[in-house]
Amino acid sequence: MKNVIKHLRKGILMVTIFATTLSFANEVSVFTIKNEADKTSLTLTDVKKGNLLSIKDENGIVLYKEFIQRSGSYTKGFDLTELPNGAYLFEVDKDVEISIIPFTVEADSVTFDEAGEKVIYKPVTRVVGDLLYVTKLSLDEAPLEIDIYFESDEVNGSSESVYSEKIENSKIIERVYKLEDIKDGKFEIVCHSEGRIFTKTIN
Incomplete structure (x- = not known):
């Protein structure tokens, strides 16, 4: 197939593109975790209706998922000690980003890896x-x-x-x-x- 697509080099409407890119910086998820003996409370701020909250294991298998029902702040408690020992993560899938909050479960204890927290921009x-x-x-x-x-x-x-x-x-x-x-x-x-x-x- 000929002439289906042409790649335009930098310099064409880059002001528009750069403005779009800068908007990413305002999409960073803000979350708070309160880890008690038998319950973990997760609070997310600045979420939108339709954002997806998931819990995945280290193989990427989805163990829990929930679509946020209303925009604003979201808080929910989870009994993560019921999970088998291993590595897991909370994942918040938003419009242009995916926030990842890793944690491990070992001997009925839940530990969050703050250094491993990251945001993937779509x-x-x-x-x-x-x-x-x-x-x-x-x-x-x-x-x-x-x-x-x-x-x-x-x-x-x-x-x-x-x-x-x-x-x-x-x-x-x-x-x-x-x-x-x-x-x-x-x-x-x-x-x-x-x-x-x-x-x-x-x-």
Whole structure:
């Protein structure tokens, strides 16, 4: 397939992209943990309705999940001592970030790893006309792989890889792509970063 996508270099509408990137800084989750003998109280501030709270084990298996029902502050108690000994994490999935709060359970004791707390910023993709903007904040300069696939309306169900790029050693990632033939099919944007996969379809 020819001329499906063109990569535009830096300098095109970067002011708009940078403004989007700066908004990431305001999305940092604020949480408080009160760890008592038989109950752990988790308080999250500045959450929105629809944010997802999960508890996962060290293999990424979801043991508990709950969608936040209202915006503002969220508080809930958990009896984490019922979990088998091992490593776990609270995960708060918000609009443009994922907050991770690791903890371990051992001999009916729960210990939170403050040094291991981190925020993964999601890639943000948006389309203006035939331009695709991809921005991501990565404070630890984690690599970002961007794969773009195109599925033609004429060949339904068959997608083709049209562009792939790996970006490294950058705290602020900004890319602009020109999508050719956008009316003749759909694009799928697949981003890999920090062990996560983020996908968006553009019809």
